[in-house]
Each structure stands twice: as structure tokens, then as C-alpha cells.
Amino acid sequence: MRRGRGRTLRQREARTGLALISPTFVVTLVVVVLPLLWAIMLAFQEARLINIRYTGMFGRYSLDNFRYVLGEPGFWSGLAVTLVYTVAGTFLSIALGLVAALALAGPLRGRTLVRASVLLPYVAPVVAAAFVWQVMLSPQYGIANELGVRLLGWDRPIGFLTQAKGELLGVTVPVALLTVIAFEAWRYFPFAFLFLLARLQAVPRELHEAALVDGATPLQRFRYVTLPQLSRVIALLAVLRFVFTFNKFDDVYLLTGGGAGTEMVSIRVYNLLTARDDIGASAAQAVVLALVLVLFLGVYLRFFAGPERSAE
Amino acid sequence: MTAGDRRAARAVPPSRPRRPYRRWTRDRVERTALRLLRPLVIAALLLATAFPFYYMVVLSLRDVQALILDPGALFVPPDEITLDTYRQVLTPEEEGGQGFVGFIRNSVIVSVAAVALTLLISIPGAYAVARLRFLGRRQVHFLFLAVYLFPPIVLAIPLFVLFSLLGLRGSLPGLALVYISQTLPVTVYMLRNYFETVPRSVEEAAAIDGCGPLATIWRVTLPLSRPALMATGLYVFMIAWNEFLFALLFLVEDRDRWTVSLGLSQLAGAIEVPTTVLMAGSVVLTLPIVIVFFACERLMTGGLTMGAEKG
Numbered sequence: 337m338r339r340g341r342g343r344t345l346r347q348r349e350a351r352t353g354l355a356l357i358s359p360t361f362v363v364t365l366v367v368v369v370l371p372l373l374w375a376i377m378l379a380f381q382e383a384r385l386i387n388i389r390y391t392g393m394f395g396r397y398s399l400d401n402f403r404y405v406l407g408e409p410g411f412w413s414g415l416a417v418t419l420v421y422t423v424a425g426t427f428l429s430i431a432l433g434l435v436a437a438l439a440l441a442g443p444l445r446g447r448t449l450v451r452a453s454v455l456l457p458y459v460a461p462v463v464a465a466a467f468v469w470q471v472m473l474s475p476q477y478g479i480a481n482e483l484g485v486r487l488l489g490w491d492r493p494i495g496f497l498t499q500a501k502g503e504l505l506g507v508t509v510p511v512a513l514l515t516v517i518a519f520e521a522w523r524y525f526p527f528a529f530l531f532l533l534a535r536l537q538a539v540p541r542e543l544h545e546a547a548l549v550d551g552a553t554p555l556q557r558f559r560y561v562t563l564p565q566l567s568r569v570i571a572l573l574a575v576l577r578f579v580f581t582f583n584k585f586d587d588v589y590l591l592t593g594g595g596a597g598t599e600m601v602s603i604r605v606y607n608l609l610t611a612r613d614d615i616g617a618s619a620a621q622a623v624v625l626a627l628v629l630v631l632f633l634g635v636y637l638r639f640f641a642g643p644e645r646s647a648e
Numbered sequence: 649m650t651a652g653d654r655r656a657a658r659a660v661p662p663s664r665p666r667r668p669y670r671r672w673t674r675d676r677v678e679r680t681a682l683r684l685l686r687p688l689v690i691a692a693l694l695l696a697t698a699f700p701f702y703y704m705v706v707l708s709l710r711d712v713q714a715l716i717l718d719p720g721a722l723f724v725p726p727d728e729i730t731l732d733t734y735r736q737v738l739t740p741e742e743e744g745g746q747g748f749v750g751f752i753r754n755s756v757i758v759s760v761a762a763v764a765l766t767l768l769i770s771i772p773g774a775y776a777v778a779r780l781r782f783l784g785r786r787q788v789h790f791l792f793l794a795v796y797l798f799p800p801i802v803l804a805i806p807l808f809v810l811f812s813l814l815g816l817r818g819s820l821p822g823l824a825l826v827y828i829s830q831t832l833p834v835t836v837y838m839l840r841n842y843f844e845t846v847p848r849s850v851e852e853a854a855a856i857d858g859c860g861p862l863a864t865i866w867r868v869t870l871p872l873s874r875p876a877l878m879a880t881g882l883y884v885f886m887i888a889w890n891e892f893l894f895a896l897l898f899l900v901e902d903r904d905r906w907t908v909s910l911g912l913s914q915l916a917g918a919i920e921v922p923t924t925v926l927m928a929g930s931v932v933l934t935l936p937i938v939i940v941f942f943a944c945e946r947l948m949t950g951g952l953t954m955g956a957e958k959g
Binding site: 350367371372383448479486522579590633 | 933
């Protein structure tokens with residue numbers, strides 16, 4: 337014992353552990369935690385990029401930004417849009433992922449190729465994916481409208497990404513919002529697919545055999561054998577996808593720019609920051625957004641994930 | 649069998665009386681339906697996922713006039729194929745092109761730097777969490793929450809201000825630093841899971857031979873963890889290559905620093921750039937990451953879902 341004089345082996349282990357993890361902590365602290373705290377402080381100050389040098393840590397704190405942000409009707413509609421988008425996007429991407437995982441779990445010719453294709457939307461950069469959708473859905477030269485008008489007999493092209501409202505079977509539907517939800521489901525179902533497939537392949541064979549012997553039909557086996565086995569992964573996916581979708585900015589920003597009834601809160605934050613240069617107000621809005629998310633997660637963990645956790 | 653398995657097995661309803669002479673049992677109907685449904689579902693999935701990318705390539709090879717005349721064409725007649733779009737995208741701006749070669753260089757620099765730095769930082773961290781007992785070990789997962797719970801847009805505001813003040817805005821290293829912070833929690837988690845599978849006895853043997861912790865990691869743990877390192881590196885590369893928001897906020901004012909994603913999105917705002925050229929740019933942006941991903945698909949998906957079995 338040259339260096340660790342007077343310390344137990346356990347203490348030396350603890351010191352090494354802290355030393356090895358500290359770079360991770362430091363980076364997270366500098367680029368995540370401190371900015372986060374600063375964002376919260378900025379939210380209570382009147383800060384613009386021009387005067388930011390003079391807004392010190394002990395500047396004048398007030399609730400003005402929050403009053404301003406919460407007083408705008410656009411914020412509340414933005415929050416509503418964000419929630420609809422998040423819930424629908426989360427649900428659809430997991431449901432589609434489940435269908436894909438079930439369909440591709442068994443033996444299949446050309447399986448590698450099929451799986452590669454299914455993963456494409458998730459792997460491709462969001463900018464490229466959003467552009468192809470824009471082109472395909474364009475009312476002027478988009479293939480979707482071309483086929484719709486020519487083969488399905490639409491009266492006129494649909495502005496999938498520019499039209500706030502449209503009629504479907506006599507019901508008014510938010511066209512652009514539904515389109516960005518579809519994009520979200522399309523782009524992220526491979527994520528759910530990967531997790532569900534991995535879990536499906538780990539379901540013990542005996543369970544299915546036992547159910548077969550008991551005379552369970554395929555749907556019964558899915559309902560009583562497969563689904564209970566998947567429930568924990570689905571719960572995990574629900575949390576992950578909810579958080580990711582709620583925080584999403586680029587997908588919708590690239591598709592619609594926040595127009596036609598798709599102005600999520602995160603897009604409003606971006607506009608306040610870049611177009612109006614109002615750092616304080618954008619920070620306040622972002623903080624409220626984060627709080628809403630924390631609130632929802634708290635409720636979810638409290639009421640839905642509770643028994644799962646105690647079972648561990 | 650775990651408790652959960654037993655519960656699931658018990659949940660199967662008791663067998664109903666068999667009626668061997670009835671031809672169309674519920675079981676048979678369901679089996680037939682599913683057998684017919686499965687190829688349909690697979691075909692629909694293939695169409696939905698591959699078609700947009702196929703269409704992207706088709707458009708990138710066409711002339712924009714031809715596109716407007718016939719938007720529904722699903723393939724290009726060989727005599728109409730043009731590579732002019734790609735030439736236009738790739739030639740430098742001074743020569744009248746869009747300068748994507750420069751954007752690619754920037755993207756490669758940022759992505760490779762992010763991969764190298766992330767691995768450098770997360771390997772010791774992951775090893776510590778996997779092997780060593782220290783105060784706060786169990787609290788490490790709060791880092792995940794800190795990074796993921798808060799919308800990137802929240803972090804973007806103070807970082808935007810900070811980088812403006814420090815003159816780091818518009819710098820590629822600054823951007824790489826942000827990417828590292830976004831990927832660190834996941835990479836620490838992925839590597840930790842793998843390091844735990846490395847037999848302790850091998851590492852102990854190295855320690856007895858006189859290796860310190862760093863030497864043990866370098867000589868024993870890392871050589872045994874090559875697949876996990878590859879998977880983690882690819883994951884970071886993918887995130888950094890595809891990232892858009894931070895690139896937009898930090899680099900937008902300086903065209904020479906644009907990454908491919910940013911360059912493409914900025915081109916779309918310019919009216920004079922034809923759609924077909926945009927599609928060529930999209931192919932240029934998509935192709936590298938798709939090639940990298942599928943070259944190592946097994947590794948990647950294995951690494952991403954590691955631990956999913958445990959839920």
C-alpha cells in the first residue's frame with residue numbers, strides 16, 4: 337500500500353469510482369445542469385440578447401415573463417396541440433411497432449432486408465425524411481395528391497401540411513396536425529419495434545406450448561401469454577416515447593414550420609428566442625413546458641407504474 | 649420460470665371441450681386469418697417505410713421540368729436520368745453549386761469528435777458504475793432524467809446565450825460538446841450493461857498482476873467489449889450526424905460551418921433551388937448514415953435494446 341495508507345480497500349474503491357465517473361458528472365453539470373438552472377433564472381428576468389451582459393445573477397427578478405407567456409392564448413392552444421400530438425404519436429408509434437414486431441417475429445424469407453427497410457425511417461436524418469414527406473404531400477407536384485385526384489377522385493388536392501382544417505366523411509378534422517402525427521408514428525415506430533422484438537424473442541417457448549395444449553387460439557395466446565410478457569416493455573416505451581415526443585421540436589418545425597394549427601410549445605419557444613430575441617419570455621415558456629412534462633410523468637408513475645415497481 | 653411467467657401461464661383460460669368434427673373452429677378461423685393477414689401487413693410495412701426513400705432517389709435523378717409535367721412517375725426512363733442534380737449539390741459555392749462537400753466535412757468533424765470524446769468520457773464512468781462501489785453510484789441514473797426530462801429547447805436557450813458570450817457560437821467544437829452531453833447518459837448505460845457481462849475474475853487476475861483500474865480497463869475490459877464499443881460509437885455518430893436543432897441555433901449565421909442537415913434545411917428556404925436538387929441533397933445526407941447503420945445493424949440494435957429483456 338503505497339498511496340492508500342490508512343484507508344481500507346473499500347474506501348480506495350470508492351475514491352477510484354468517483355474519480356472515474358467525475359468526467360461524466362462534470363460534462364453533464366456544465367452542459368446540462370448549470371444551463372438548466374440558468375434557464376430558470378433567466379425566466380424570472382427581463383433578458384434580451386442585447387442586454388444579457390448586464391443581467392447578472394442578482395438582477396431584478398419578477399414574474400413578468402410568466403405573466404406574459406401564460407397570458408397569451410397562443411400558449412394554451414400550443415399546449416393543447418402538444419398534448420394531442422404527444423398522446424396520439426406515442427400511442428400510434430407503439431401500436432405500429434407492436435404490429436410490426438408480431439408480423440416479423442417468425443421465420444421469413446429475406447428477413448434481413450425487411451428488417452432493414454422497417455428501420456429506415458428511424459435511421460434516416462430528420463431533415464431528409466421531412467423533405468421527402470413535404471414533396472410527396474405537396475399540393476402542386478406531390479405524388480399523394482396526384483394519385484388521390486387521379487385514382488381516388490378527390491375534387492382538388494389536399495394541403496396536407498398547410499391546411500388547418502378539412503372534411504373527412506362530413507367531420508371536420510385538423511389536417512396538418514393529423515399529418516404530423518402520422519409522420520411521428522411513421523418515424524418512431526421502428527424504435528418501439530426494436531424493443532418489442534427483442535422482448536418477444538425472449539418469451540419462453542414453454543409458455544406458448546402450454547397454452548397450445550390448453551387449446552388456446554392464436555388471439556387468446558396473444559392476449560393471455562404474449563401481452564402480459566410485453567407489458568413492462570410497453571410501459572417503458574410509453575414513458576420514453578411520451579417524453580421524447582413531448583420535447584420534440586425538429587420534426588414538426590421542418591414539416592410545417594408551426595403553421596396550420598401545429599404550433600407546439602417548443603416551436604413557440606424557438607420563435608420567441610430567434611425572431612423576437614426575447615430570452616426571458618422564451619425561457620419562461622420552456623420552463624413551464626418542462627414543468628407540465630414533470631407533472632404528467634409524476635401522475636403516470638404514481639398511478640400506472642406503481643404496482644410494477646413494487647413488484648420488483 | 650419466474651413468478652411473472654407462472655402468472656401468465658395460469659391466466660390462460662381452461663381448455664374448452666374439443667369438437668374435432670366441426671371444421672371451422674375459432675382456432676382455425678383465426679389461424680387462417682392471421683396467415684393471410686401477415687404477408688399483407690409485411691407488404692404494407694415495406695411500402696410505407698421504403699417507398700419514401702425510393703421516391704427520394706427517383707426524384708433526385710430526374711429533371712425538375714419532367715417532375716412538374718408528370719409527378720406520378722414511379723421510375724425514371726433510362727434516357728431521362730440526370731446526375732446534374734448531384735453535381736449541383738456537391739460543387740463548391742464559388743463555382744455555382746451548393747457546396748455540400750464542405751457541409752459533409754463539417755458533419756464528419758463534429759460527429760467523429762463527438763464519438764471520440766463520448767467514448768473517452770463514458771468508458772471510465774461506465775466501468776465505475778458497473779464495478780466499483782461508491783457514494784452516489786445508484787444516483788447516476790438521475791443524470792438520465794436531467795438530460796431527457798428537459799426539452800432540448802430549454803437547454804438551448806442558456807447554451808445559446810453562453811456560447812454567444814464566449815464566442816463559441818458558430819464553432820464546431822462547441823457543437824460537439826453539446827452532442828456529448830446529450831449522448832453521455834445513454835452511452836454510460838449501454839456500456840455499463842456490457843461491462844457487467846465481462847467476467848470479474850479476469851479483471852481480478854489483472855489487478856493481482858499489478859494493473860491499476862485504468863490499466864485494467866485498457867488491457868482487459870476494452871478488448872473484451874469491442875461489440876459494445878462499436879454499438880455505442882455508432883449510436884453517437886448517428887445522433888450527431890442527424891442532429892438539427894442545435895446546429896440550427898449555433899451555426900446558422902456562418903455558411904462555412906453548416907452541417908449537412910443544416911445546409912439542406914437552409915437550401916429548402918431558398919426559392920431558386922429546385923426540388924430535384926433538394927432530393928439529391930437528401931440522398932447525400934441520408935446515404936452515409938444508412939450505410940454505416942446497416943453495415944453494423946446487428947451490433948446497433950443489440951446495443952440499443954440491451955436490457956430490454958429485463959424491462
